[in-house]
Amino acid sequence: MHVPDGFFNAVTSVSAGVVAAAGVAVCLRGARRELDDRTAPMAGLVAAFIFAVQMLNFPVAAGTSGHLLxxxxxxxxxxxxxxxxxMAVVLxxxxxxxADGGLTALGINITIMGLVTVLVGWAVxxxxxxxxxxxxxxxLAAFLAALISVPAAAxxxxxxxxxGGTAPIEVSAVAAAMGGVHLLIGIGEGAITAATVGxxxxxRPDLVYGARGLAKPLELRGAGGGSTAVGAPEPVAGEPRGGYRPFLLGGLGVTLVLAGLVSFVASPDPDGLEAVAETHGFSGRAAHHSFGRWALADYGEVGGIPVGIAGVVxxxxxxxVAGAVAYAARRRNKIRV
Incomplete structure:
Protein backbone atom coordinates (compact mmCIF):
# COMPACT_ATOMS: atom_id res chain seq x y z
CA MET A 1 0.00 0.00 0.00
CA HIS A 2 2.97 2.31 -0.52
CA VAL A 3 1.54 5.55 -1.89
CA PRO A 4 3.61 7.08 -4.72
CA ASP A 5 4.27 10.75 -5.39
CA GLY A 6 1.53 12.47 -7.36
CA PHE A 7 -1.52 10.83 -5.79
CA PHE A 8 -2.19 13.69 -3.35
CA ASN A 9 -2.16 17.45 -3.68
CA ALA A 10 0.37 19.57 -1.81
CA VAL A 11 -1.98 20.63 0.99
CA THR A 12 -2.92 17.05 1.87
CA SER A 13 0.66 15.83 1.59
CA VAL A 14 1.95 18.60 3.89
CA SER A 15 -0.92 18.11 6.34
CA ALA A 16 -0.26 14.39 6.53
CA GLY A 17 3.43 15.14 6.98
CA VAL A 18 2.63 17.34 9.97
CA VAL A 19 0.42 14.60 11.46
CA ALA A 20 3.12 11.99 10.87
CA ALA A 21 5.86 14.18 12.39
CA ALA A 22 3.71 14.93 15.44
CA GLY A 23 2.89 11.25 15.84
CA VAL A 24 6.54 10.22 15.62
CA ALA A 25 7.50 12.93 18.13
CA VAL A 26 4.88 11.69 20.60
CA CYS A 27 6.07 8.13 20.09
CA LEU A 28 9.70 9.10 20.68
CA ARG A 29 8.67 10.27 24.13
CA GLY A 30 6.35 7.35 24.78
CA ALA A 31 8.90 4.77 23.65
CA ARG A 32 11.10 5.68 26.61
CA ARG A 33 8.66 3.78 28.82
CA GLU A 34 8.76 0.71 26.57
CA LEU A 35 12.46 0.44 25.82
CA ASP A 36 15.11 -1.12 28.02
CA ASP A 37 18.45 -2.82 27.42
CA ARG A 38 16.74 -5.83 25.84
CA THR A 39 13.86 -4.26 23.93
CA ALA A 40 16.08 -1.67 22.20
CA PRO A 41 17.87 -4.29 20.04
CA MET A 42 14.55 -6.12 19.73
CA ALA A 43 13.09 -2.99 18.12
CA GLY A 44 15.83 -3.01 15.50
CA LEU A 45 15.21 -6.68 14.76
CA VAL A 46 11.44 -6.18 14.49
CA ALA A 47 11.87 -3.30 12.04
CA ALA A 48 14.31 -5.32 9.92
CA PHE A 49 11.95 -8.33 9.97
CA ILE A 50 9.02 -6.19 8.81
CA PHE A 51 11.14 -4.77 5.99
CA ALA A 52 12.06 -8.29 4.87
CA VAL A 53 8.53 -9.68 5.01
CA GLN A 54 7.14 -6.65 3.17
CA MET A 55 9.23 -7.80 0.20
CA LEU A 56 7.28 -11.08 0.07
CA ASN A 57 4.16 -10.26 -1.92
CA PHE A 58 1.64 -13.11 -1.86
CA PRO A 59 -1.28 -13.62 -4.29
CA VAL A 60 -4.72 -12.70 -2.95
CA ALA A 61 -6.83 -12.59 -6.13
CA ALA A 62 -6.47 -12.97 -9.87
CA GLY A 63 -3.66 -10.61 -10.87
CA THR A 64 -3.42 -8.96 -7.43
CA SER A 65 -0.99 -9.50 -4.58
CA GLY A 66 -0.53 -8.23 -1.06
CA HIS A 67 2.20 -7.95 1.51
CA LEU A 68 2.55 -7.49 5.24
CA LEU A 69 2.07 -3.96 6.55
CA MET A 87 7.26 1.50 10.93
CA ALA A 88 8.53 5.04 10.32
CA VAL A 89 12.10 3.77 9.90
CA VAL A 90 11.00 1.02 7.50
CA LEU A 91 9.01 3.46 5.37
CA ALA A 99 11.99 4.25 -4.34
CA ASP A 100 9.16 2.33 -2.70
CA GLY A 101 6.66 4.99 -1.66
CA GLY A 102 6.99 8.61 -2.69
CA LEU A 103 9.09 11.19 -0.89
CA THR A 104 6.33 13.81 -0.88
CA ALA A 105 3.97 11.01 0.17
CA LEU A 106 6.15 9.91 3.10
CA GLY A 107 3.83 11.62 5.58
CA ILE A 108 0.84 9.90 3.95
CA ASN A 109 2.54 6.51 4.18
CA ILE A 110 3.63 6.94 7.80
CA THR A 111 0.14 8.12 8.74
CA ILE A 112 -1.65 5.25 6.99
CA MET A 113 0.80 2.36 7.32
CA GLY A 114 2.37 3.47 10.59
CA LEU A 115 -0.03 5.37 12.82
CA VAL A 116 -3.32 3.83 11.65
CA THR A 117 -2.18 0.20 11.57
CA VAL A 118 -0.45 0.47 14.95
CA LEU A 119 -3.28 2.30 16.71
CA VAL A 120 -6.05 0.13 15.28
CA GLY A 121 -4.05 -3.06 15.69
CA TRP A 122 -3.07 -2.30 19.27
CA ALA A 123 -6.65 -1.32 20.23
CA VAL A 124 -8.05 -4.57 18.80
CA LEU A 140 -5.88 -15.05 18.47
CA ALA A 141 -5.74 -11.39 19.41
CA ALA A 142 -2.67 -10.93 17.21
CA PHE A 143 -4.47 -12.48 14.24
CA LEU A 144 -7.57 -10.31 14.60
CA ALA A 145 -5.57 -7.16 15.30
CA ALA A 146 -3.53 -7.57 12.12
CA LEU A 147 -6.57 -8.62 10.08
CA ILE A 148 -8.59 -5.53 11.01
CA SER A 149 -5.70 -3.06 10.79
CA VAL A 150 -5.18 -3.58 7.05
CA PRO A 151 -8.67 -2.70 5.70
CA ALA A 152 -8.78 0.12 8.28
CA ALA A 153 -5.65 1.61 6.70
CA ALA A 154 -7.12 1.09 3.22
CA GLY A 164 -7.14 15.63 -1.34
CA GLY A 165 -6.43 13.22 -4.17
CA THR A 166 -5.30 14.49 -7.56
CA ALA A 167 -8.03 12.59 -9.44
CA PRO A 168 -11.80 12.47 -8.94
CA ILE A 169 -13.10 9.15 -7.64
CA GLU A 170 -16.43 7.56 -6.86
CA VAL A 171 -15.67 7.24 -3.17
CA SER A 172 -18.14 4.44 -2.46
CA ALA A 173 -16.81 2.29 -5.30
CA VAL A 174 -13.15 2.87 -4.40
CA ALA A 175 -13.87 2.28 -0.71
CA ALA A 176 -15.54 -1.04 -1.54
CA ALA A 177 -12.67 -2.08 -3.79
CA MET A 178 -9.96 -1.01 -1.35
CA GLY A 179 -11.75 -2.52 1.63
CA GLY A 180 -12.47 -5.78 -0.18
CA VAL A 181 -9.00 -6.50 -1.52
CA HIS A 182 -7.31 -5.37 1.68
CA LEU A 183 -9.59 -7.58 3.74
CA LEU A 184 -8.10 -10.50 1.79
CA ILE A 185 -4.63 -9.10 2.34
CA GLY A 186 -5.52 -8.71 6.03
CA ILE A 187 -6.15 -12.45 6.28
CA GLY A 188 -2.58 -13.07 5.13
CA GLU A 189 -1.33 -10.35 7.45
CA GLY A 190 -3.19 -11.96 10.35
CA ALA A 191 -1.70 -15.37 9.60
CA ILE A 192 1.85 -13.98 9.39
CA THR A 193 1.41 -11.93 12.56
CA ALA A 194 -0.12 -14.78 14.56
CA ALA A 195 2.60 -17.20 13.41
CA THR A 196 5.37 -14.75 14.30
CA VAL A 197 3.94 -13.82 17.70
CA GLY A 198 3.27 -17.49 18.45
CA ARG A 204 11.00 -16.09 24.59
CA PRO A 205 7.56 -15.01 25.90
CA ASP A 206 9.26 -12.32 27.99
CA LEU A 207 10.12 -10.49 24.76
CA VAL A 208 6.51 -10.08 23.60
CA TYR A 209 5.38 -6.70 24.89
CA GLY A 210 1.70 -7.53 24.48
CA ALA A 211 2.04 -10.72 26.53
CA ARG A 212 3.60 -9.19 29.62
CA GLY A 213 0.33 -9.57 31.44
CA LEU A 214 0.66 -13.34 31.19
CA ALA A 215 3.27 -13.37 33.94
CA LYS A 216 1.70 -14.65 37.12
CA PRO A 217 2.43 -12.83 40.38
CA LEU A 218 4.62 -14.48 42.96
CA GLU A 219 2.72 -15.87 45.91
CA LEU A 220 3.81 -16.43 49.49
CA ARG A 221 2.05 -19.46 50.93
CA GLY A 222 1.50 -19.69 54.65
CA ALA A 223 1.39 -22.78 56.82
CA GLY A 224 -2.40 -22.62 56.88
CA GLY A 225 -2.64 -22.83 53.11
CA GLY A 226 -3.30 -19.15 52.51
CA SER A 227 -1.37 -17.18 49.90
CA THR A 228 -0.48 -13.56 49.30
CA ALA A 229 0.44 -12.06 45.91
CA VAL A 230 3.64 -10.08 46.08
CA GLY A 231 4.00 -8.84 42.50
CA ALA A 232 5.36 -10.06 39.21
CA PRO A 233 8.07 -12.71 39.22
CA GLU A 234 11.63 -11.50 39.09
CA PRO A 235 14.09 -12.84 36.49
CA VAL A 236 15.99 -15.91 37.56
CA ALA A 237 19.10 -14.85 39.47
CA GLY A 238 22.28 -15.47 37.55
CA GLU A 239 20.52 -15.96 34.22
CA PRO A 240 23.27 -15.58 31.58
CA ARG A 241 23.00 -12.42 29.54
CA GLY A 242 24.15 -14.42 26.55
CA GLY A 243 20.78 -16.18 26.61
CA TYR A 244 19.33 -13.20 24.80
CA ARG A 245 21.92 -13.08 22.04
CA PRO A 246 21.08 -16.46 20.46
CA PHE A 247 17.49 -15.29 20.03
CA LEU A 248 18.61 -12.08 18.33
CA LEU A 249 21.05 -13.91 16.08
CA GLY A 250 18.45 -16.52 15.21
CA GLY A 251 15.88 -13.84 14.41
CA LEU A 252 18.38 -11.98 12.28
CA GLY A 253 19.23 -15.20 10.45
CA VAL A 254 15.56 -15.81 9.62
CA THR A 255 15.20 -12.20 8.47
CA LEU A 256 18.19 -12.47 6.16
CA VAL A 257 16.90 -15.73 4.66
CA LEU A 258 13.53 -14.11 3.95
CA ALA A 259 15.06 -11.01 2.37
CA GLY A 260 17.96 -12.75 0.64
CA LEU A 261 16.36 -15.95 -0.63
CA VAL A 262 12.58 -16.12 -0.26
CA SER A 263 12.23 -12.69 -1.90
CA PHE A 264 13.10 -14.32 -5.25
CA VAL A 265 9.76 -16.16 -5.28
CA ALA A 266 7.56 -13.21 -4.25
CA SER A 267 4.52 -12.57 -6.43
CA PRO A 268 5.19 -10.07 -9.25
CA ASP A 269 1.52 -9.02 -9.45
CA PRO A 270 0.56 -5.44 -8.46
CA ASP A 271 -0.45 -4.99 -4.86
CA GLY A 272 -3.91 -4.01 -3.67
CA LEU A 273 -3.51 -0.24 -4.05
CA GLU A 274 -1.89 -0.53 -7.48
CA ALA A 275 -4.64 -2.87 -8.71
CA VAL A 276 -7.44 -0.59 -7.46
CA ALA A 277 -5.72 2.48 -8.94
CA GLU A 278 -5.52 0.79 -12.34
CA THR A 279 -9.12 -0.39 -12.20
CA HIS A 280 -10.52 3.01 -11.15
CA GLY A 281 -8.37 5.10 -13.43
CA PHE A 282 -6.06 7.05 -11.16
CA SER A 283 -2.85 5.02 -11.50
CA GLY A 284 -1.64 7.49 -14.13
CA ARG A 285 -1.42 10.19 -11.45
CA ALA A 286 1.68 8.54 -9.98
CA ALA A 287 4.78 10.67 -10.55
CA HIS A 288 8.31 9.45 -11.18
CA HIS A 289 10.26 8.97 -7.98
CA SER A 290 13.07 11.47 -7.37
CA PHE A 291 15.43 8.59 -6.50
CA GLY A 292 14.02 6.20 -9.07
CA ARG A 293 17.35 5.87 -10.87
CA TRP A 294 19.31 4.79 -7.80
CA ALA A 295 20.90 1.34 -8.01
CA LEU A 296 18.65 -0.07 -5.27
CA ALA A 297 15.43 1.39 -6.72
CA ASP A 298 12.66 -1.20 -7.12
CA TYR A 299 14.76 -3.48 -4.91
CA GLY A 300 17.67 -3.68 -7.30
CA GLU A 301 15.76 -3.93 -10.58
CA VAL A 302 16.92 -0.48 -11.76
CA GLY A 303 20.59 -1.13 -11.00
CA GLY A 304 20.58 -4.76 -12.07
CA ILE A 305 21.18 -5.94 -8.50
CA PRO A 306 19.60 -9.30 -7.57
CA VAL A 307 16.58 -8.72 -5.36
CA GLY A 308 18.08 -10.89 -2.63
CA ILE A 309 21.21 -8.73 -2.43
CA ALA A 310 19.09 -5.58 -2.33
CA GLY A 311 17.01 -7.16 0.42
CA VAL A 312 20.05 -7.98 2.55
CA VAL A 313 21.32 -4.41 2.13
CA VAL A 321 18.67 3.07 11.73
CA ALA A 322 15.98 1.48 13.90
CA GLY A 323 18.52 0.30 16.45
CA ALA A 324 20.05 3.77 16.62
CA VAL A 325 16.65 5.39 17.12
CA ALA A 326 15.70 2.90 19.84
CA TYR A 327 19.00 3.30 21.67
CA ALA A 328 18.78 7.10 21.42
CA ALA A 329 15.30 7.07 22.94
CA ARG A 330 16.48 4.66 25.64
CA ARG A 331 19.54 6.80 26.40
CA ARG A 332 17.42 9.92 26.82
CA ASN A 333 15.26 8.00 29.25
CA LYS A 334 18.33 7.02 31.29
CA ILE A 335 19.58 10.61 31.33
CA ARG A 336 16.21 11.91 32.50
CA VAL A 337 16.15 9.31 35.27
Missing amino acids: GGALAAILVGPYTGVLC LVQGVFF FRLVSGLARGRGGVT LVFTLLFWI AVLAV GVGLVLL
Whole structure:
Protein backbone atom coordinates (compact mmCIF):
# COMPACT_ATOMS: atom_id res chain seq x y z
CA MET A 1 0.00 0.00 0.00
CA HIS A 2 2.97 2.31 -0.52
CA VAL A 3 1.54 5.55 -1.89
CA PRO A 4 3.61 7.08 -4.72
CA ASP A 5 4.27 10.75 -5.39
CA GLY A 6 1.53 12.47 -7.36
CA PHE A 7 -1.52 10.83 -5.79
CA PHE A 8 -2.19 13.69 -3.35
CA ASN A 9 -2.16 17.45 -3.68
CA ALA A 10 0.37 19.57 -1.81
CA VAL A 11 -1.98 20.63 0.99
CA THR A 12 -2.92 17.05 1.87
CA SER A 13 0.66 15.83 1.59
CA VAL A 14 1.95 18.60 3.89
CA SER A 15 -0.92 18.11 6.34
CA ALA A 16 -0.26 14.39 6.53
CA GLY A 17 3.43 15.14 6.98
CA VAL A 18 2.63 17.34 9.97
CA VAL A 19 0.42 14.60 11.46
CA ALA A 20 3.12 11.99 10.87
CA ALA A 21 5.86 14.18 12.39
CA ALA A 22 3.71 14.93 15.44
CA GLY A 23 2.89 11.25 15.84
CA VAL A 24 6.54 10.22 15.62
CA ALA A 25 7.50 12.93 18.13
CA VAL A 26 4.88 11.69 20.60
CA CYS A 27 6.07 8.13 20.09
CA LEU A 28 9.70 9.10 20.68
CA ARG A 29 8.67 10.27 24.13
CA GLY A 30 6.35 7.35 24.78
CA ALA A 31 8.90 4.77 23.65
CA ARG A 32 11.10 5.68 26.61
CA ARG A 33 8.66 3.78 28.82
CA GLU A 34 8.76 0.71 26.57
CA LEU A 35 12.46 0.44 25.82
CA ASP A 36 15.11 -1.12 28.02
CA ASP A 37 18.45 -2.82 27.42
CA ARG A 38 16.74 -5.83 25.84
CA THR A 39 13.86 -4.26 23.93
CA ALA A 40 16.08 -1.67 22.20
CA PRO A 41 17.87 -4.29 20.04
CA MET A 42 14.55 -6.12 19.73
CA ALA A 43 13.09 -2.99 18.12
CA GLY A 44 15.83 -3.01 15.50
CA LEU A 45 15.21 -6.68 14.76
CA VAL A 46 11.44 -6.18 14.49
CA ALA A 47 11.87 -3.30 12.04
CA ALA A 48 14.31 -5.32 9.92
CA PHE A 49 11.95 -8.33 9.97
CA ILE A 50 9.02 -6.19 8.81
CA PHE A 51 11.14 -4.77 5.99
CA ALA A 52 12.06 -8.29 4.87
CA VAL A 53 8.53 -9.68 5.01
CA GLN A 54 7.14 -6.65 3.17
CA MET A 55 9.23 -7.80 0.20
CA LEU A 56 7.28 -11.08 0.07
CA ASN A 57 4.16 -10.26 -1.92
CA PHE A 58 1.64 -13.11 -1.86
CA PRO A 59 -1.28 -13.62 -4.29
CA VAL A 60 -4.72 -12.70 -2.95
CA ALA A 61 -6.83 -12.59 -6.13
CA ALA A 62 -6.47 -12.97 -9.87
CA GLY A 63 -3.66 -10.61 -10.87
CA THR A 64 -3.42 -8.96 -7.43
CA SER A 65 -0.99 -9.50 -4.58
CA GLY A 66 -0.53 -8.23 -1.06
CA HIS A 67 2.20 -7.95 1.51
CA LEU A 68 2.55 -7.49 5.24
CA LEU A 69 2.07 -3.96 6.55
CA GLY A 70 3.37 -4.89 10.00
CA GLY A 71 1.95 -2.20 12.28
CA ALA A 72 0.01 -4.60 14.49
CA LEU A 73 2.97 -7.01 14.65
CA ALA A 74 5.35 -4.23 15.73
CA ALA A 75 2.96 -2.96 18.40
CA ILE A 76 2.47 -6.43 19.89
CA LEU A 77 6.16 -7.31 19.95
CA VAL A 78 7.72 -4.03 21.14
CA GLY A 79 4.83 -1.78 22.18
CA PRO A 80 2.68 0.75 20.29
CA TYR A 81 5.01 3.75 20.68
CA THR A 82 8.09 1.82 19.63
CA GLY A 83 6.02 0.10 16.94
CA VAL A 84 5.29 3.43 15.25
CA LEU A 85 9.01 4.26 15.30
CA CYS A 86 9.80 0.89 13.69
CA MET A 87 7.26 1.50 10.93
CA ALA A 88 8.53 5.04 10.32
CA VAL A 89 12.10 3.77 9.90
CA VAL A 90 11.00 1.02 7.50
CA LEU A 91 9.01 3.46 5.37
CA LEU A 92 11.83 6.03 5.39
CA VAL A 93 14.43 3.50 4.22
CA GLN A 94 12.07 2.13 1.57
CA GLY A 95 11.26 5.59 0.25
CA VAL A 96 14.81 6.95 0.18
CA PHE A 97 16.87 3.93 -0.88
CA PHE A 98 14.41 1.72 -2.75
CA ALA A 99 11.99 4.25 -4.34
CA ASP A 100 9.16 2.33 -2.70
CA GLY A 101 6.66 4.99 -1.66
CA GLY A 102 6.99 8.61 -2.69
CA LEU A 103 9.09 11.19 -0.89
CA THR A 104 6.33 13.81 -0.88
CA ALA A 105 3.97 11.01 0.17
CA LEU A 106 6.15 9.91 3.10
CA GLY A 107 3.83 11.62 5.58
CA ILE A 108 0.84 9.90 3.95
CA ASN A 109 2.54 6.51 4.18
CA ILE A 110 3.63 6.94 7.80
CA THR A 111 0.14 8.12 8.74
CA ILE A 112 -1.65 5.25 6.99
CA MET A 113 0.80 2.36 7.32
CA GLY A 114 2.37 3.47 10.59
CA LEU A 115 -0.03 5.37 12.82
CA VAL A 116 -3.32 3.83 11.65
CA THR A 117 -2.18 0.20 11.57
CA VAL A 118 -0.45 0.47 14.95
CA LEU A 119 -3.28 2.30 16.71
CA VAL A 120 -6.05 0.13 15.28
CA GLY A 121 -4.05 -3.06 15.69
CA TRP A 122 -3.07 -2.30 19.27
CA ALA A 123 -6.65 -1.32 20.23
CA VAL A 124 -8.05 -4.57 18.80
CA PHE A 125 -5.27 -6.61 20.38
CA ARG A 126 -5.89 -5.14 23.83
CA LEU A 127 -9.63 -5.73 23.55
CA VAL A 128 -9.40 -9.34 22.37
CA SER A 129 -6.50 -10.35 24.63
CA GLY A 130 -8.45 -9.00 27.59
CA LEU A 131 -11.32 -11.35 26.77
CA ALA A 132 -9.39 -14.42 25.58
CA ARG A 133 -6.59 -15.03 28.05
CA GLY A 134 -3.50 -17.19 27.91
CA ARG A 135 -1.07 -17.76 25.06
CA GLY A 136 -3.85 -18.92 22.79
CA GLY A 137 -5.71 -15.71 23.49
CA VAL A 138 -2.64 -13.62 22.65
CA THR A 139 -2.19 -15.46 19.34
CA LEU A 140 -5.88 -15.05 18.47
CA ALA A 141 -5.74 -11.39 19.41
CA ALA A 142 -2.67 -10.93 17.21
CA PHE A 143 -4.47 -12.48 14.24
CA LEU A 144 -7.57 -10.31 14.60
CA ALA A 145 -5.57 -7.16 15.30
CA ALA A 146 -3.53 -7.57 12.12
CA LEU A 147 -6.57 -8.62 10.08
CA ILE A 148 -8.59 -5.53 11.01
CA SER A 149 -5.70 -3.06 10.79
CA VAL A 150 -5.18 -3.58 7.05
CA PRO A 151 -8.67 -2.70 5.70
CA ALA A 152 -8.78 0.12 8.28
CA ALA A 153 -5.65 1.61 6.70
CA ALA A 154 -7.12 1.09 3.22
CA LEU A 155 -10.29 2.96 4.13
CA VAL A 156 -8.30 5.84 5.64
CA PHE A 157 -6.39 6.07 2.35
CA THR A 158 -9.68 6.21 0.46
CA LEU A 159 -10.98 8.98 2.72
CA LEU A 160 -7.81 11.03 2.32
CA PHE A 161 -7.79 10.51 -1.46
CA TRP A 162 -11.41 11.64 -1.65
CA ILE A 163 -10.47 14.78 0.29
CA GLY A 164 -7.14 15.63 -1.34
CA GLY A 165 -6.43 13.22 -4.17
CA THR A 166 -5.30 14.49 -7.56
CA ALA A 167 -8.03 12.59 -9.44
CA PRO A 168 -11.80 12.47 -8.94
CA ILE A 169 -13.10 9.15 -7.64
CA GLU A 170 -16.43 7.56 -6.86
CA VAL A 171 -15.67 7.24 -3.17
CA SER A 172 -18.14 4.44 -2.46
CA ALA A 173 -16.81 2.29 -5.30
CA VAL A 174 -13.15 2.87 -4.40
CA ALA A 175 -13.87 2.28 -0.71
CA ALA A 176 -15.54 -1.04 -1.54
CA ALA A 177 -12.67 -2.08 -3.79
CA MET A 178 -9.96 -1.01 -1.35
CA GLY A 179 -11.75 -2.52 1.63
CA GLY A 180 -12.47 -5.78 -0.18
CA VAL A 181 -9.00 -6.50 -1.52
CA HIS A 182 -7.31 -5.37 1.68
CA LEU A 183 -9.59 -7.58 3.74
CA LEU A 184 -8.10 -10.50 1.79
CA ILE A 185 -4.63 -9.10 2.34
CA GLY A 186 -5.52 -8.71 6.03
CA ILE A 187 -6.15 -12.45 6.28
CA GLY A 188 -2.58 -13.07 5.13
CA GLU A 189 -1.33 -10.35 7.45
CA GLY A 190 -3.19 -11.96 10.35
CA ALA A 191 -1.70 -15.37 9.60
CA ILE A 192 1.85 -13.98 9.39
CA THR A 193 1.41 -11.93 12.56
CA ALA A 194 -0.12 -14.78 14.56
CA ALA A 195 2.60 -17.20 13.41
CA THR A 196 5.37 -14.75 14.30
CA VAL A 197 3.94 -13.82 17.70
CA GLY A 198 3.27 -17.49 18.45
CA ALA A 199 6.85 -18.43 17.56
CA VAL A 200 8.34 -15.75 19.81
CA LEU A 201 5.94 -16.73 22.61
CA ALA A 202 7.14 -20.31 22.36
CA VAL A 203 10.81 -19.35 22.63
CA ARG A 204 11.00 -16.09 24.59
CA PRO A 205 7.56 -15.01 25.90
CA ASP A 206 9.26 -12.32 27.99
CA LEU A 207 10.12 -10.49 24.76
CA VAL A 208 6.51 -10.08 23.60
CA TYR A 209 5.38 -6.70 24.89
CA GLY A 210 1.70 -7.53 24.48
CA ALA A 211 2.04 -10.72 26.53
CA ARG A 212 3.60 -9.19 29.62
CA GLY A 213 0.33 -9.57 31.44
CA LEU A 214 0.66 -13.34 31.19
CA ALA A 215 3.27 -13.37 33.94
CA LYS A 216 1.70 -14.65 37.12
CA PRO A 217 2.43 -12.83 40.38
CA LEU A 218 4.62 -14.48 42.96
CA GLU A 219 2.72 -15.87 45.91
CA LEU A 220 3.81 -16.43 49.49
CA ARG A 221 2.05 -19.46 50.93
CA GLY A 222 1.50 -19.69 54.65
CA ALA A 223 1.39 -22.78 56.82
CA GLY A 224 -2.40 -22.62 56.88
CA GLY A 225 -2.64 -22.83 53.11
CA GLY A 226 -3.30 -19.15 52.51
CA SER A 227 -1.37 -17.18 49.90
CA THR A 228 -0.48 -13.56 49.30
CA ALA A 229 0.44 -12.06 45.91
CA VAL A 230 3.64 -10.08 46.08
CA GLY A 231 4.00 -8.84 42.50
CA ALA A 232 5.36 -10.06 39.21
CA PRO A 233 8.07 -12.71 39.22
CA GLU A 234 11.63 -11.50 39.09
CA PRO A 235 14.09 -12.84 36.49
CA VAL A 236 15.99 -15.91 37.56
CA ALA A 237 19.10 -14.85 39.47
CA GLY A 238 22.28 -15.47 37.55
CA GLU A 239 20.52 -15.96 34.22
CA PRO A 240 23.27 -15.58 31.58
CA ARG A 241 23.00 -12.42 29.54
CA GLY A 242 24.15 -14.42 26.55
CA GLY A 243 20.78 -16.18 26.61
CA TYR A 244 19.33 -13.20 24.80
CA ARG A 245 21.92 -13.08 22.04
CA PRO A 246 21.08 -16.46 20.46
CA PHE A 247 17.49 -15.29 20.03
CA LEU A 248 18.61 -12.08 18.33
CA LEU A 249 21.05 -13.91 16.08
CA GLY A 250 18.45 -16.52 15.21
CA GLY A 251 15.88 -13.84 14.41
CA LEU A 252 18.38 -11.98 12.28
CA GLY A 253 19.23 -15.20 10.45
CA VAL A 254 15.56 -15.81 9.62
CA THR A 255 15.20 -12.20 8.47
CA LEU A 256 18.19 -12.47 6.16
CA VAL A 257 16.90 -15.73 4.66
CA LEU A 258 13.53 -14.11 3.95
CA ALA A 259 15.06 -11.01 2.37
CA GLY A 260 17.96 -12.75 0.64
CA LEU A 261 16.36 -15.95 -0.63
CA VAL A 262 12.58 -16.12 -0.26
CA SER A 263 12.23 -12.69 -1.90
CA PHE A 264 13.10 -14.32 -5.25
CA VAL A 265 9.76 -16.16 -5.28
CA ALA A 266 7.56 -13.21 -4.25
CA SER A 267 4.52 -12.57 -6.43
CA PRO A 268 5.19 -10.07 -9.25
CA ASP A 269 1.52 -9.02 -9.45
CA PRO A 270 0.56 -5.44 -8.46
CA ASP A 271 -0.45 -4.99 -4.86
CA GLY A 272 -3.91 -4.01 -3.67
CA LEU A 273 -3.51 -0.24 -4.05
CA GLU A 274 -1.89 -0.53 -7.48
CA ALA A 275 -4.64 -2.87 -8.71
CA VAL A 276 -7.44 -0.59 -7.46
CA ALA A 277 -5.72 2.48 -8.94
CA GLU A 278 -5.52 0.79 -12.34
CA THR A 279 -9.12 -0.39 -12.20
CA HIS A 280 -10.52 3.01 -11.15
CA GLY A 281 -8.37 5.10 -13.43
CA PHE A 282 -6.06 7.05 -11.16
CA SER A 283 -2.85 5.02 -11.50
CA GLY A 284 -1.64 7.49 -14.13
CA ARG A 285 -1.42 10.19 -11.45
CA ALA A 286 1.68 8.54 -9.98
CA ALA A 287 4.78 10.67 -10.55
CA HIS A 288 8.31 9.45 -11.18
CA HIS A 289 10.26 8.97 -7.98
CA SER A 290 13.07 11.47 -7.37
CA PHE A 291 15.43 8.59 -6.50
CA GLY A 292 14.02 6.20 -9.07
CA ARG A 293 17.35 5.87 -10.87
CA TRP A 294 19.31 4.79 -7.80
CA ALA A 295 20.90 1.34 -8.01
CA LEU A 296 18.65 -0.07 -5.27
CA ALA A 297 15.43 1.39 -6.72
CA ASP A 298 12.66 -1.20 -7.12
CA TYR A 299 14.76 -3.48 -4.91
CA GLY A 300 17.67 -3.68 -7.30
CA GLU A 301 15.76 -3.93 -10.58
CA VAL A 302 16.92 -0.48 -11.76
CA GLY A 303 20.59 -1.13 -11.00
CA GLY A 304 20.58 -4.76 -12.07
CA ILE A 305 21.18 -5.94 -8.50
CA PRO A 306 19.60 -9.30 -7.57
CA VAL A 307 16.58 -8.72 -5.36
CA GLY A 308 18.08 -10.89 -2.63
CA ILE A 309 21.21 -8.73 -2.43
CA ALA A 310 19.09 -5.58 -2.33
CA GLY A 311 17.01 -7.16 0.42
CA VAL A 312 20.05 -7.98 2.55
CA VAL A 313 21.32 -4.41 2.13
CA GLY A 314 17.91 -3.11 3.16
CA VAL A 315 17.82 -5.31 6.24
CA GLY A 316 21.19 -3.92 7.28
CA LEU A 317 20.09 -0.32 6.76
CA VAL A 318 16.84 -0.75 8.67
CA LEU A 319 18.57 -2.61 11.49
CA LEU A 320 21.13 0.17 11.91
CA VAL A 321 18.67 3.07 11.73
CA ALA A 322 15.98 1.48 13.90
CA GLY A 323 18.52 0.30 16.45
CA ALA A 324 20.05 3.77 16.62
CA VAL A 325 16.65 5.39 17.12
CA ALA A 326 15.70 2.90 19.84
CA TYR A 327 19.00 3.30 21.67
CA ALA A 328 18.78 7.10 21.42
CA ALA A 329 15.30 7.07 22.94
CA ARG A 330 16.48 4.66 25.64
CA ARG A 331 19.54 6.80 26.40
CA ARG A 332 17.42 9.92 26.82
CA ASN A 333 15.26 8.00 29.25
CA LYS A 334 18.33 7.02 31.29
CA ILE A 335 19.58 10.61 31.33
CA ARG A 336 16.21 11.91 32.50
CA VAL A 337 16.15 9.31 35.27
